[in-house]
Amino acid sequence: MEGVAVPFVLFVSLFIALPWLILHYVTKWKQAPKITHEDEQLLDELHMLARRLEDRLHTVERIVAADNPNFKPGLSQSEWRSESRLGQHDYSLDRRN
Amino acid sequence: MTASRTNFYLDKQNAKFKGVCSGIADYTGVDVMWIRVAAVLLTISGVGMPWVPLAYMLIAWMATARPIGLYQSDEDAKFWQGVRSNPRRSTAEVRSKFRDLDRRLADIELHYTSRNRQLADEIDSLR
Numbered sequence: 521m522e523g524v525a526v527p528f529v530l531f532v533s534l535f536i537a538l539p540w541l542i543l544h545y546v547t548k549w550k551q552a553p554k555i556t557h558e559d560e561q562l563l564d565e566l567h568m569l570a571r572r573l574e575d576r577l578h579t580v581e582r583i584v585a586a587d588n589p590n591f592k593p594g595l596s597q598s599e600w601r602s603e604s605r606l607g608q609h610d611y612s613l614d615r616r617n
Numbered sequence: 618m619t620a621s622r623t624n625f626y627l628d629k630q631n632a633k634f635k636g637v638c639s640g641i642a643d644y645t646g647v648d649v650m651w652i653r654v655a656a657v658l659l660t661i662s663g664v665g666m667p668w669v670p671l672a673y674m675l676i677a678w679m680a681t682a683r684p685i686g687l688y689q690s691d692e693d694a695k696f697w698q699g700v701r702s703n704p705r706r707s708t709a710e711v712r713s714k715f716r717d718l719d720r721r722l723a724d725i726e727l728h729y730t731s732r733n734r735q736l737a738d739e740i741d742s743l744r
Binding site (some may be wrong): 523554555557559560563564566567570574577580581582584589 | 621623687691696702704707708711714715717718721722725728
């Protein structure tokens with residue numbers, strides 16, 4: 521019994537379970553949503569635009585808050601994180617409008 | 618035409634040997650140490666004995682190195698990792714960012730319009 525069980529388990533795990541596992545993830549990976557090159561460019565542009573607008577709006581909010589002490593800037597999740605970003609140029613000039 | 622950011626690249630900047638492990642780490646966002654540990658363990662333990670080194674060499678031979686300056690910043694690299702794993706979620710994130718901007722801009726607009734109304738009220742009261 522022992523002599524049959526061990527090679528059997530080894531055979532099943534090596535030649536059935538392992539390829540099954542690999543093929544399962546390969547098909548999952550193939551089915552995963554893909555984006556075309558145009559979509560990628562579009563998404564890149566929108567992402568950059570959103571960041572630029574956020575930076576500008578942050579500046580405007582600071583100006584408004586300095587002029588009017590009773591103005592509370594809408595605190596977003598990235599509001600005070602971007603404080604540290606102000607100094608560093610995290611986008612190059614050729615990608616600005 | 619710029620290089621695609623959804624392709625797999627060898628990461629020669631953070632490479633230990635050929636840059637395959639660091640490339641996988643860069644592609645998936647998993648820490649490079651775990652990928653190296655897994656590759657070495659699979660090779661040494663004999664589970665993936667001929668396959669892991671073979672796949673490593675094949676990838677090192679077939680894949681191209683990552684162009685320098687593909688990402689502007691770490692945040693950019695993170696964003697594209699998200700796009701590779703789930704473009705729909707990344708798109709939703711960008712949309713939520715725009716919505717957030719819209720809301721904050723509306724706050725500023727509301728502040729100014731309501732302040733003008735207050736000012737008009739005060740002028741009216743002075744007449």
